[in-house]
Amino acid sequence: MKKSVFLLLVFVTAVFRSYADEGMWLPQLLGQQVYNDMVKKGLKLSKEQLYSVNKNSLKDAIIIFGGGCTGEIVSPEGLIFTNHHCGYDAIAGASTVDHNFLRDGFYARNKGEEIKTGLSVQFLLRIEDVTREVMTALGSLSGKERADKQTEVLATINKRMSNAAASIETRVSALFKGNQYLAFVYERYNDIRLVGTPPEAVGKFGGDTDNWEWPRHTGDFSIFRVYANKQNKPAAYDPANIPLKPKWFLPISLKGVKEGDFTMIWGYPGGTNRYESSYGIKLATDVNNPTLVALRDVRLKYMFEQMKKDPAIKLKLASSYAGIANYWKFFDGETKQLLKYDVYGQKKTAEDRFNTWAKGKPEYQHIFADWAKAYDDWRPYAKARVYLNEGIMGSPLIGFAASLIPLRNALASGDTKEVIAKIAAGASEARGEFLKEEDKPSDQNILAAVTQLFYENVDKNQQPEAFYNDLQAKYGSLSEAASYKKYAADIFAQSMVFDDAKWKTFISNPDLAVLDADPAFAQAVAFIRNYQQGAGPKYQEFTAKNTDYGRLYLKGVMAMDPAKARMMYPDATFTMRVSYGQVKAYKPRDAVFYDYVTTSKGILEKYKPGDYEYDLPAKQIELLKKKDFGRYMDPVRKDLVIDFISSNDITGGNSGSPVINGRGELLGLAFDGNYEALSHKMAFDKDLNRTINVDIRYVLWCIDKLGGATNIINELKLVK
Numbered sequence: 001m002k003k004s005v006f007l008l009l010v011f012v013t014a015v016f017r018s019y020a021d022e023g024m025w026l027p028q029l030l031g032q033q034v035y036n037d038m039v040k041k042g043l044k045l046s047k048e049q050l051y052s053v054n055k056n057s058l059k060d061a062i063i064i065f066g067g068g069c070t071g072e073i074v075s076p077e078g079l080i081f082t083n084h085h086c087g088y089d090a091i092a093g094a095s096t097v098d099h100n101f102l103r104d105g106f107y108a109r110n111k112g113e114e115i116k117t118g119l120s121v122q123f124l125l126r127i128e129d130v131t132r133e134v135m136t137a138l139g140s141l142s143g144k145e146r147a148d149k150q151t152e153v154l155a156t157i158n159k160r161m162s163n164a165a166a167s168i169e170t171r172v173s174a175l176f177k178g179n180q181y182l183a184f185v186y187e188r189y190n191d192i193r194l195v196g197t198p199p200e201a202v203g204k205f206g207g208d209t210d211n212w213e214w215p216r217h218t219g220d221f222s223i224f225r226v227y228a229n230k231q232n233k234p235a236a237y238d239p240a241n242i243p244l245k246p247k248w249f250l251p252i253s254l255k256g257v258k259e260g261d262f263t264m265i266w267g268y269p270g271g272t273n274r275y276e277s278s279y280g281i282k283l284a285t286d287v288n289n290p291t292l293v294a295l296r297d298v299r300l301k302y303m304f305e306q307m308k309k310d311p312a313i314k315l316k317l318a319s320s321y322a323g324i325a326n327y328w329k330f331f332d333g334e335t336k337q338l339l340k341y342d343v344y345g346q347k348k349t350a351e352d353r354f355n356t357w358a359k360g361k362p363e364y365q366h367i368f369a370d371w372a373k374a375y376d377d378w379r380p381y382a383k384a385r386v387y388l389n390e391g392i393m394g395s396p397l398i399g400f401a402a403s404l405i406p407l408r409n410a411l412a413s414g415d416t417k418e419v420i421a422k423i424a425a426g427a428s429e430a431r432g433e434f435l436k437e438e439d440k441p442s443d444q445n446i447l448a449a450v451t452q453l454f455y456e457n458v459d460k461n462q463q464p465e466a467f468y469n470d471l472q473a474k475y476g477s478l479s480e481a482a483s484y485k486k487y488a489a490d491i492f493a494q495s496m497v498f499d500d501a502k503w504k505t506f507i508s509n510p511d512l513a514v515l516d517a518d519p520a521f522a523q524a525v526a527f528i529r530n531y532q533q534g535a536g537p538k539y540q541e542f543t544a545k546n547t548d549y550g551r552l553y554l555k556g557v558m559a560m561d562p563a564k565a566r567m568m569y570p571d572a573t574f575t576m577r578v579s580y581g582q583v584k585a586y587k588p589r590d591a592v593f594y595d596y597v598t599t600s601k602g603i604l605e606k607y608k609p610g611d612y613e614y615d616l617p618a619k620q621i622e623l624l625k626k627k628d629f630g631r632y633m634d635p636v637r638k639d640l641v642i643d644f645i646s647s648n649d650i651t652g653g654n655s656g657s658p659v660i661n662g663r664g665e666l667l668g669l670a671f672d673g674n675y676e677a678l679s680h681k682m683a684f685d686k687d688l689n690r691t692i693n694v695d696i697r698y699v700l701w702c703i704d705k706l707g708g709a710t711n712i713i714n715e716l717k718l719v720k
């Protein structure tokens with residue numbers, strides 16, 4: 001008996017080994033085979049030390065940082081490491097032209113100097129399987145009915161398992177495309193303070209040119225701290241709060257990495273779609289991605305034009321610009337890689353195999369015919385949807401105006417004074433936030449351009465006809481850019497959003513007619529109504545069907561190949577995952593070899609004084625030229641290692657994630673993926689996929705040598 005179990009294990013492990021780097025595993029369901037494979041590759045910790053329901057474990061050091069990043073606790077006093085690009089918005093928000101922390105960097109010399117932010121973080125307390133409860137409620141429903149029912153059941157469970165007073169939040173996640181449901185219970189801390197950041201020239205070195213690329217030389221880190229009340233529990237910001245005493249924190253390895261070293265990355269990958277259908281791939285490469293990229297091109301161009309002119313505008317727009325640019329390049333690269341590797345063809349081959357198996361099986365044989373039909377129905381509307389979200393709503397003014405629609409609904413339905421006053425107060429607060437980051441000249445140019453592009457590129461029968469007729473009557477020919485420019489100038493001159501006195505009068509006594517007469521609001525409403533009467537319902541219908549067929553397909557795939565099914569991991573859903581791999585070089589194309597680390601030499605090679613993306617602080621150049629690396633020098637390279645790559649399977653949301661060695665010590669922070677594998681959301685490439693990490697020794701060097709913040713270094717647990 002013992003022997004056969006042993007044989008089986010060997011067999012499964014052997015099958016598994018060929019695709020071991022792929023996978024974003026749920027830590028509490030880490031199968032024995034996966035765990036054994038990790039041990040074989042260098043993991044020294046027990047399963048209990050990684051994730052335990054009853055005891056403190058490594059998972060307690062891993063947090064959701066803000067709304068879409070990962071962070072990790074690195075000291076007994078609640079210190080957080082995350083990426084610079086994750087802290088970016090908070091850093092820009094804390095900066096002024098005179099105290100420009102974004103440009104110059106910042107390190108608190110003591111806790112009193114740490115800066116309040118609007119951020120929160122979440123700790124995962126536990127995970128519960130609620131599959132049976134959800135499945136019972138969903139029964140055999142399909143389409144929109146199933147989608148609606150799911151929303152309802154999940155909301156009920158979330159509510160039942162949450163406790164607002166204790167800052168406990170539960171979110172049920174549909175895994176394996178709705179074949180499994182797990183409830184994730186979190187505790188949210190709201191008092192998060194900025195502790196340190198390198199200058200942007202270091203934290204975003206290489207800018208958008210180097211973004212999503214290896215070789216890289218970016219010091220993409222920033223430092224925050226969690227504060228709690230005297231009972232170590234979540235509390236709103238209060239100067240009297242004290243640093244959190246965490247359940248777990250990561251020690252930091254000064255040893256450095258070499259090729260083949262075991263690396264695991266813990267964090268919150270946002271979303272993948274590894275079982276996307278061939279139809280979905282085609283719609284992405286033909287329509288969705290290129291449309292999004294073209295519209296972002298326009299927005300970025302107008303924003304950058306203004307940012308170059310004035311440091312105050314640069315500060316205002318920096319965070320929003322970085323976000324738009326990041327996924328502009330991502331989706332452009334994704335299209336190129338999907339086409340280059342013929343992911344469409346790969347999916348087709350897999351689907352053909354599935355269809356052969358499905359023949360004669362009533363639950364599965366019809367999926368692909370129905371799915372094709374759902375795509376055919378949706379495809380003609382897809383462009384209009386992107387034009388609304390990335391075009392018209394890409395004007396910050398129109399985006400804000402659209403957020404006033406709930407106020408309109410309350411006024412139109414005759415809600416009580418109290419309800420209306422409450423919504424109005426919220427709108428005033430949102431206006432304040434909007435104005436902080438609003439740059440009128442760039443927004444006005446964007447509005448003119450996207451209004452014209454929508455007219456030129458969206459099907460005539462999917463346009464708000466009355467809106468364009470009006471525009472033509474007042475401002476001239478719809479084929480002239482000048483007409484849209486005059487139109488946009490008027491909107492910006494007339495909207496009450498920019499007029500404090502008019503806004504105050506309106507919001508203290510909201511009136512439907514006044515709101516409707518506002519030209520920015522009117523445009524938002526015209527385009528949203530137009531969507532609700534055209535593409536909107538089609539989209540709902542399409543996504544409900546797409547979800548159904550996706551769920552059935554995956555269920556079928558697992559039924560077709562039960563041995564493989566046992567080794568499957570669920571798509572990323574912004575829930576905690578662990579991925580493991582190793583430090584590894586690669587060959588991006590014929591005859592080209594990419595080393596697995598970059599060093600200070602490369603920084604000096606890339607350095608361009610005065611450049612927008614490759615400039616550096618004088619002190620950094622001086623220290624690097626002197627080779628003043630201290631104890632952070634790599635003993636093999638005799639240099640300061642900046643970034644390194646590993647074969648881990650991660651995606652957006654993992655930003656800031658700890659790269660951890662077999663002993664549970666921090667080696668670096670994951671901050672990017674490589675260009676050659678930008679198709680990774682839909683297809684993992686086992687030869688080319690790499691995660692780009694900043695070496696923790698470079699992080700420490702920046703804090704210590706460049707920043708002089710020995711107070712922070714002293715708080716860490718450094719291990720040799």
Ligand code: ARG
Pocket residue numbers: 085204206207208209211212322323325326652655671672673
């Ligand atoms: N590509 C990185 C990510 O999504 C973000 C890098 C931010 N840097 C930039 N140049 N925009 O995780």
